Amino acid sequence: MKPFFLTSTAIALLASALPAIAETTENAPVTEVIVRGASSNLAAGAPAPDQKVPFSTSSVDIETVDIQGGLTLNDALRNVPGAQPDFSFTGVHSPVFMLRGAIADSGTGNSRVMRDGVRLSNYGYASAFVERLDVVRGAGALTAVRTEPGGSVNVVTKTPQPRTFASAYAQVGSHNQGEAYLDGNLVLSAQNELATRLILTRSTSSEWRDAKDKLNGLKWSISKSHADLYRVLFDFEATDQTYEPDFGVPGINGRPAKVPLTLQLGEPFAPSTLNNRIYTLQGDLRLSKNWQVSTRLLHADGHQTSIRNSVFSAVAGQPGVYTRATAYEPYGKRDTDSAQLSLTGTETFGGVAHNLFLGLDYQTEELALLSLRVPAANSPNINIFAPVFGLVTAPSGTLTATSTRMDVTTKSLTLQDRIDLGRLGLVLGLQYVDQDFLYGTTGVLPVQEDRVNPKLGVTYEVSSNHAVFGSYSEGMAPNQATSKLNQSLPSRISKQWEAGWKGRFLDGRFTGSAAAYQLDQSNLLADDPSTAYAFDKTLAGEGRSRGIELAANGEISNSLRLDLAYGLTEAKYTRNSELAGKSVANTARHTLSVFVTHDWNAFAYTGLGLYGQSKRFADSQNTIELPAYARVDLTQGFRMEMAGNPVRLQVNIRNLLDKDYYVASHLHVSRYILPAEGRSVSLSLKLDF
Template identity: 25%
Template structure:
């Protein structure tokens, strides 16, 4: 009873604080944020002629913070929008935030979200046939598109080509105030390219040693004389073979956006994207033997039948309206619709049936389905001048819905030799089953950035969440779970030790509705818990270089864990604790020299629940204890090497496993190198050598099944034009 009463008092105190600032915001809105008298004037002077010259008035203004990375040429971002809906300097955000800039995407030839997150600090990207799943700090990640959160929108889901995006922002740890789903691991925000105010055309042509080609064209600029109407169109297509034998991926996509200034302070933007991916010969891989040994095969071996096929279609529409008020406040409303449809037929090995490990049972599956997301977010943000200092308030509301249908049939098609999988005959499938799912979530949120003293600031935030999940097999919809009002608080303190170095501590509450279901068909309870984080952030060399170091601890209950036996289903893992620390540096410390490096140390353990007894004490087995990522380039500015570029990087991780240490993969490192030349201001070319030492490794560590190989050594030639 005392604990409940304390919680009520905390909630009421929190709401009282927000009510105070809401009143202050209303006053600022109607009267202006800074109401000051004109020097030398008084009310009695209004009707009299001036008797003297007014003293000179000096007006100074600060350049508006912009989080856009296109055209910066740097690996270091100046700001991000993922922590507060509006651009915030990275040094002022009291949490771990990484930004994959447009320049780094280009230099590392990133074309998929998998590529970007694989080289993001603290993120583990695990391949899953033609998709992937992602985690940070031992937990799965959530996703936003231009700040609008979608439930279950990133795990195992294909994404649009990175040619359509300006940057990828990654918030590690729960972001439940600004991101309604509040995944414990963190949130990814994919931010689209916007139209430029000058005419611009760029192209990108790539060919790889695997036997593939890719072409991209990007056109943007004003569409009327006044420049109030701007547009952009990006077209991309590829036909690429992969490191695995017989695996081929085809892609065709388009992204278009129109942006119109209704007046100097109001802008409306409408965008649409369409992309089709068709994959043939894709492979889920093979598992380990019962004694933990690997099958002694080639690292390019394909264990799937020749008729494995899947086709994905992604459609997205985004409408955004922004307005900037005269008193410094701004508003933004975004409506997002996203549709993913797919169909596929495939088979995969599920483990040895006898003494010969090469003879394994194959399961075939035929499925099709659609995912329909609808989401919206509306918010206002701006400054309040109170008690002699400037503070910033943000208020908003959000709603999202996911409707899912996934009819499928799965059957045992017999025992076959995994080394001759291409000859497995395609079966005649029997009738299957289907269950429809619908998830809804809404909420209101607020955040106050309060300036206590010049070096000290406090951030307080909260969200009230409503959630419901339903299923339908036959007949009426059935409500599986419902949450009417869940209070999620957030608090942080930032202290500027010196102008370019700050220290912070933050507390985040975890509440994450989970869309996974158990093998028995039951929905999983929402994840709940808390995170404590403390760190240092620095900005050096006139803002060109960003550094950060952070220590964290997350205690989480009802953690959703992939069922190791039943594919596509989940377990309630009980209570889990993950903790560790991480370091990151990014930017352009010298003209022409870009660098990104990130290191993470992670420990995750089950505290109680099903998995504490069935899987041992080690949680997050697929998340390595040590994870290090590096990429750097240098463009010569003068002398005989002027115009040349050299670069390279590495990815290194410690041992990982699935199910138990029986299926452990030891630590490994992958090294890459690059050389490029700028022929003139319009044309550049680069040659990248990836996996220099041809290291064989698993991109997904095998269990009893599903062990996928990573890419072997390959060369990629890229030619870019810019006009």
């Protein structure tokens, strides 16, 4: 923990100096600078109150996650109905997830999230950079290029604000877990409405399973605006992640192997790395009272090395003995370029108000990946019940190399009209997508697709605080796989019907929602039975998710806050050459998250949370079952002042009752089941200047 104490001290010193720096920048009194943050509007196109949006949406602010003691993306997603953790090869800081039991696998790019409206792969999540999460639950219900089958998660990052301030945060926890950041916002010129913001962060995940994961990050942005006429924002974000993949434990006889949950079977000969650089230029211009044009240009480049050592297959006749394998990718480079242009406005025709949206999106993503084949002799067998460590060695000499490419170019045109007819509202939308996609080894053939995805919805305001809605939407997402003929495969298609209710209580301080949906998918991947090669795939599958989702969030009273998310999800393969009738792996029928925060007075507050999942299968063949669990979390915090500046001291106990459970598994195989951490304690201190 010593590096964290040093980092925290440095951050506190820098933070205390920032106000003095601001005073020397401009002697005149600081007045308000109009700096507008990025707006997602993924579901509605043009800005709209949530009750006029006929789709299920969730918004999770980072303050709520912080009170709950969360640091990762999956920690934040506990507040979203129907969201469940998935299995990641890229460490704790680059997690994956499932929404609405969408049929997900390692070939769908389900590790992708949206950052400020642009979809990125293997995004290194740093909570210090995040303002909130905007989540659209369901296929096709957004305006950006690509739509993940179960919905999309948009990470809205922090931007310059109209006042000078600084925040310093430091956390230390069990098993060398820690987090520290400095967030400084500076008004450079009040008269010219110019402001800048710099955030530095360092994060280390818990090493309770002896798998290290560290992320260092920097985010700098500068914004110039003029009243309500225009705003220009430049943003740069850099993250460097060093990690050791954790493959968990294998499943045996229908259950996870009975070994200590702390047992780490992977022995990579070196750590993996994932370094991302993101450059964004964004502009908003008001053309008239009712019309605005916005544009966003983004370039992201990522470099990665991946060294994954894990158990591979059980040795016949030797209970508990497994072969092991090392996957070695010494070089990977990913470049993403995105250009977005949108026009939003309101016009009235024949006494009817039309809220119009037109969006043009262009995005390219190129991946070049080099893989080297490591001889089996470098990874000797291991007995998981009596393991002997230290036998895995780094490869030497000349290794067989394989190159993998991914090139995807997506162009889309989105048209949408939200029509106000008194209490009745209509949303009519079309998205035309033209996509060229290539994924595979040398000589792979591309696939070209074009498709029109409709989006139709209706809302009805039962009263000023309650509305019901219904909608239909479609979407598509690339299949990252090839056939035995080395042909890239067409995208999976998703179609969803949904109906629900949204309500506001206590003058809007408390909100609730309920939704029922059916999500159908086609063009799902299946193994090709005509070839023995495991990576040869065909399109021979369909899936269906049905469910009910409930959410309640906000202040019940001046001292009591409730955040509740419940999902009932039934996800099955309906047609598949291998899996017809089987349940989707890693998807629990019931998920529940409840977190209640009580302010005892202006000084002290307490939070109590319950998070649980019912039993679910660990693999697509439904051979291994993960038991149900319920985890209890506790927060105790204190608000104080130091020299007139707010200070918050907080203790979080995660898994208070020290419950043994499993957090995620790999979709295709039963040998990767990830245990969850037992009871852990963290102490955090936040200072605002």
